[in-house]
Amino acid sequence: MKISTxxxxxxxxxxxxxGLHARPAAMIAKLAQKAESNIWIIKxxxxxxxxxxxxxxSLACVKGTEITLQTExxxxxxxxxxxxxxIENGAGD
Amino acid sequence: MHHFENEEKIIQGISGSPGICIGKSYLVDKEGVDVVEKYSISEKDLKREVGRFKTAVKNAKNELSSIIEGIPEELREHAYILETHLVLHKDKMLYGKTIETIEKELINSEWALKKVVSNIKIIFRDIEDTYLKDRVTDIVQVADRIMRNLTGAKSESISEIDKRVVLVAHDLSPADTSQIKLERIKGFVTDLGGKASHTSIIARTLGIPSVLGLDMATRDIKNDEIIVVDGSAGLVIINPSDETLAKYEVRKQRYEAYRANILRTSHVTATTVDDFAVEVMGNIELAEEVVSVKDNGGDGIGLFRTEFSYMSRSSYPAEEELFEQYKDIVELMAPNPVTIRTLDINGDKALSYESSVNEENPALGLRAIRFCLKRKDVFMTQLRAILRAAAFGNVRILFPMISSCEEICEAKKLLKQAGDELEHENIPCNTNIEVGIMIEIPSAVIMADSLADVVDYFSIGTNDLVQYTLAIDRGNKNVAHLYNSLHPAVLRMIKQVVDVGKAKNVKVCMCGEMAGDPFNIPILIGLGLTELSMTPQNIPEVKTIIRELNQKECEKFLEDVFTKTIVADIQKLLQDRFGSLIANGYA
Structure with a gap:
């Protein structure tokens, strides 16, 4: 099966x-750790x-930052x- | 560097706050840099070393879990940051990287962890957003807990310490210092900090002896060692001999007896022998300190620094919150005056949520009135709260960092606008209050005659005035010794302001550290200052000295002072003439 990027x-x-401070970052990381492969955040x-x-x-995503999520x-x-x-729901804030 | 067991060693620093204490050292070493040892691990021991690290992480996690479990159910919501810390323990960048470093470089766990954390710190240093930048402290706290489990050090936070100890720290932030529970701490010593740094101001407020700027205290002093802290002389004695201990025990008792004696008479107004009355007031930062001002016999509050309620939080406080706080202070102090200084942020007190300010040179940057005139919304909230509190007692408003006539006129316009709004909204307030400015920038000294036409009083803030006049960063220990309020240039500036005040009938007060140092009092009385404001603990001593002085004689003495062109000569003059009088105050 061919998968489009x-x-x-x-x-x-x-x-x-x-911005993405400790709590939202922890929530995201928790989800990402369940993945089979790496999930990347690109800024x-x-x-x-x-x-x-x-x-x-360390990406320092302040309010208004555009980020891209990517998986392989x-x-x-x-x-x-x-x-x-x-993230769309404000990540627990 | 090692000092031999039982060998007495004296290290000299800068006096943070006076007094003497003898007690066991308690190292609060956040950086851990100088304590961590580096050694290699052989291939065959590698597995055991990684195991040791994993065990430390596991123990650190367990420790934190039981702390979280100990938090009552209704407060659990606020414990989320600790839950995040729990997850951080196993974070790839910390956990994985440390194991990788141990394995690759064949080094011990402590060193590998330290190296990984240093790298993380470097990444975070470049982040511009101050709030996100500060998140590195979460990572550091987790790493510290793991480190303590590796080295077997005790894991107590400042607020958890349950024995009376002398704190030994690399540096103490205002937040750290505010956590200190007086009954648990005898005194503290730090590697960093100068005489007028924020830390030392708080130390004096707490009324515990402290020595700052020791440079290597956290390296030279071991945990749980008996040390002597002489806050008056600014020195620390490690491994004191029995004779030294006995000597300091006597000096400690003498100092405490002297303090008790002057406290008894401190509630009476201070007048010189020739009937020159001086109002001696207190500087405060927290509402709780009003009690300290009253206990020490203060005639009012000459400087209420309002920054504290803006710190350690994620957004600006609301008008109602500020009003309630100001009202408490004003009511407690009535009928005596409370001088409320409007927000003086940045400089050494950066707000974590004000991410737009990230300056190379904050002391010369967007701080105090400059910031407030730019962020009018923040300023108006505070002005409204002050005017509302003024309905409950004797309030004076004080604008900081005024450098030109435009600034004070603009500030007064906003103050009037705030008053008009409140009256229009039928909210009780008092708009008929004294308006003053801080004289702390050389340009304000030079313009004092013009500024006098638009204000009710001047308050000389010597900490910044000395800093800006002599171009010395008071927190920088390399130049802190050059920071001297008795510099002839500073004395001439003060005289200029006092003279303008007399000519224009504008009251002149002094609220900097200079006013609270007994040594300076003869000069300040000679200049004719009628209001001095200081750390509450200094009030009794200053009052005692004023009562011994003769104002006319001090005035004459001042003529001699002004013939001197170097600080040492002025100090010698003071020492020769008033040394014995002032020496009573020192242990």
Missing amino acids: EELTKTIVIINEL EGTKVDAASIIDIL NFNDINIVNGIVDL
């Missing part, structure tokens, strides 16, 4: 007042591991969508 990436804007060309809180925090594994698309839902 479009399906494997999602772009989203951070709405949290304080302005910098790519980090979504399963690491520290990596997410079709089986992980649900997890990517879960993270998108989380």
